[in-house]
Amino acid sequence: MEKIPLTRAGHTRLDEELKRLKTVERPAVIKAIAEAREHGDLSENAEYHAAREKQSFIEGRVKELESILGRADVIDPSKMSGPIKFGATVTLVDEDTEEEKTYQIVGEPEADIEKGLLNIKSPLARALIGKDEGDSIEVRTPGGDRAYEVVSVAYS
Numbered sequence: 001m002e003k004i005p006l007t008r009a010g011h012t013r014l015d016e017e018l019k020r021l022k023t024v025e026r027p028a029v030i031k032a033i034a035e036a037r038e039h040g041d042l043s044e045n046a047e048y049h050a051a052r053e054k055q056s057f058i059e060g061r062v063k064e065l066e067s068i069l070g071r072a073d074v075i076d077p078s079k080m081s082g083p084i085k086f087g088a089t090v091t092l093v094d095e096d097t098e099e100e101k102t103y104q105i106v107g108e109p110e111a112d113i114e115k116g117l118l119n120i121k122s123p124l125a126r127a128l129i130g131k132d133e134g135d136s137i138e139v140r141t142p143g144g145d146r147a148y149e150v151v152s153v154a155y156s
Contacts (some may be wrong), residue, residue, distance in 0.1 A: 004075040005086055005120065007129065010110030011074045018065040029055045068109045077104075077155045082149055084128045086120055086147045095147040105129075124148075 006014070018032065036048035077087025084090055089104045103118035107149055111119035118125050127137045128150070135150045 001071050003108060004068055004071045004107055005108055006068075006072045006074055006107040007087055007104070008074055008076055010117075011069070011072055012104055014069060014072075017074060018062065018069065021062050021065070025058050026055075026062070029058055064100055083132045084150070084153050085130075085131050087155060088128075089156060090128055091151040092148040094126045095149055100151065131148055 026127075032051040033048065033055065035044055038049050039045055039047065042048050047084050049058075062148045072130075075087055080087055084105070086105055086107075089102060091100060091102045093100050101116075103116050103124075105120055106117045106121050108121055113119075120126075123141060124139050129140045131137060131150050133150055133153055137148050137150070138148050139148065
């Protein structure tokens, strides 16, 4: 099976989500299904169908998280240094707009661009791997080609 790289923080977040789903969400939806069953005819019972749909989502997510965590290769970025690699926190400046952005390169399951967590498989992360402070990169994005300069690289 293919290992999935995760940062320590990402592994912890996914593990906490799994525990919450198993200890809070799953019992709550089971209770909701039982209550909806008491309302009679299940064929026209919207509460029952909504609860079953939520249960299906929860069970699917539990299986997905168990699979990810079972194949996780936890990497501690604080023990790294040098050119950009997995776990690096990188500050970039867009060479066109002078806009500065900071991203941490993380595993696919923990990526969240809104929080600055950049998927290792994204075009930007792939372009950054192996680069160092002061380097310029060109990235083809859905919005067109972009040029960035690497301002800083940190491992924490």
